[in-house]
Amino acid sequence: MSGRVSLFVTCIVDQLFPRVGLAMAEVLEWLGYRVDFPEAQTCCGQPAFNSGYRAEARAVARHFLEVFEGAEYVVVPSGSCTSMITHHFADLFRKDPAWLERARRMETRVWEFSKFVLEVARREDVGARLDAVATYHDSCHALRELGVKEGPRRLLSRVRGLTLREMNRAEECCGFGGTFSVKFPEVSGGMAETKIDAILETGADLVVSIDSSCLMQIQGVLSRAGSPVRTMHLAEVLASR
């Protein structure tokens, strides 16, 4: 099996969590893919879209579509950014037939990382090993817009040394929500605290998710509370040997 995969690492991973991008590349290479990184990539445009700035979001979305024009597969370490491209680009370009057509062509080629491993590479066991008691947080857009629910749990169940414990209301939002987290910091922080209560109840020492933005929020509150519980992106777990 071989094929070419282009990484869209997202702006947040590029700037704040580069190891997530490297881990994703390692797993994809282990699976036999040739991996490239189009250097002109930046962001999918979601921050502007979610804040009501459609024109600005469109400009950034067009940039994305240009950069990844020739890609065979685009793999993304985020359910939220994937969904922006596969579910909301069409809405952004609803009055622009030419770009709408390009957005539609892109939709089928963009894959959230865990979905790609399971549905394109068709692998559950990627040879990972990590000694940890982990709990998995469902990120909202992956869960509700992409239907990602059991997949990451299946992948985690094949990691040697790792025990998975379900938290209470794993499907409830962590409170990040992009600019929501700074527009309503008290509400957002309160939601995160509810989330970490559920995490701590499990006794897990590790929180895993497929979105670095959720993990930034969760780890931010865990760290503020002085908790030793760590967070890891699924790609980092799967790249552990």
Next chain:
Amino acid sequence: MLTGSYPRFTETLADPSLQLAIYTATGRLMDKRRATVMPEALPDYQELRNQAHLLKKHTLENLDYYLEQFQAALQARGGKVVYCKEGSEVVEFLAGLARERRAEVIVKSKSMTTEEIHFNERLAEFGVEPVETDLGEYIIQLTHQRPYHIVAPALHMTRYDVARVFQERLGVENETEPEKQTRIARRMLREKFLAADIGVSGANFLVAGSGAVVLVENEGNARMATTLPKVHVAVAGIEKMIPRAQDLAVFLKLLGRSGTGQPLTVYTSFLTGPRREGEVDGPEEFYVVLLDNGRTRLLADREKRESLFCIRCGACLNHCPVYRKIGGHSYPTTYSGPIGAILTPQYLGAKHSPWLPFASSLCGACAEVCPVKIDIPKILLDLRSEAVKAKRKDGENRVEAWSFKIWAWIMRHPRWYEAAGLAARAVLGSEDEGWLRRVPLWLRVGPLKEWLSRRDLPPPPERSFRQLWRSRLPAREE
């Protein structure tokens, strides 16, 4: 501004007993709903949602036809339809009716539509005493509050709160047992039922084909309020229409389950006009007030028309992590939670509570549980865009508008993007320090300040992914 001009909800968030009350009550409703809609309990749940969505869509697209059909069917049975453009017309109609019939007391069953038009306060000005007979609404009325929740108006109050309210307002003993509290309310309300000449209800559904008003409830008070007094007036928004009685097979299956986790509520009443010859009960006169109050304006918007599909089950509130934090009274109007966040700006305009569509993490839990599949997050996004446009037109919000302009420019220029990232990481500190609790003072403004108010910040890595990737390349090509 990016931050700053948004409400903080400090009091609600800092009240642990209130937080617990909201969490417990909504959590229970979530669990009960789940048990009644899961595939083992209701295999065709998703298909029912699709049907409900399509039925509402069809009805609203042909509302003129169905309104006339409803009116004709109701009139054939001796009932009367009254069209009201806004709340004041409803109040004037009822006040006139009360004057003619010399009615002093009006008993009411639970109705969000009458809450929407502040019926009780406005009618009281005409010297008529409206009395809520739903237990939750009765408690709320005694405390002069508005409903905290679409389905459970007194959701935020514990039984100890209720005991205090009854003691203060009704002059009874401090009674904390819910059963005994119910008995007290029942005793008080029985007198009102017997004294009332007019009963006012809402309507869960209006059946166009048969001219029927359908009411669902658990306490039996709606049945009393609509059959005991000589006059019954049902006040309903025009969007309550459904085409045929058989469509209730879809909606009734969804409403009880979504709202309270009941396969069917305790009472389902079909009211089809005044008492006929030979019948032993029912009112002598029967009116249906059809209220617009901004609904036709929503109807005109093809995209957001969906907001009118709502059957007021309250599931979106129970599942909304924001509602579960800020509670019902933080919302500016009668309708709280996600459905309120999309209805209020559409009824009252984008500038009424401009923060409202932004008070969501867009998690989508509301849309997932909505029995009629209203795409609430999508409508919130549309409303955000409209709010931004409205502010731009008035020259407000300039800092944020410019920030996004500059941001979008940078995101289209990868070299500038990389340089900006380098600069930002350089000023924030280094990776070795662990998660950051503080940053240089001059950076503690705007979004960064707000982030740090509740959370630590990830330590900026020395090198971005693209830098690391570049240094990795030669090694891979060897």
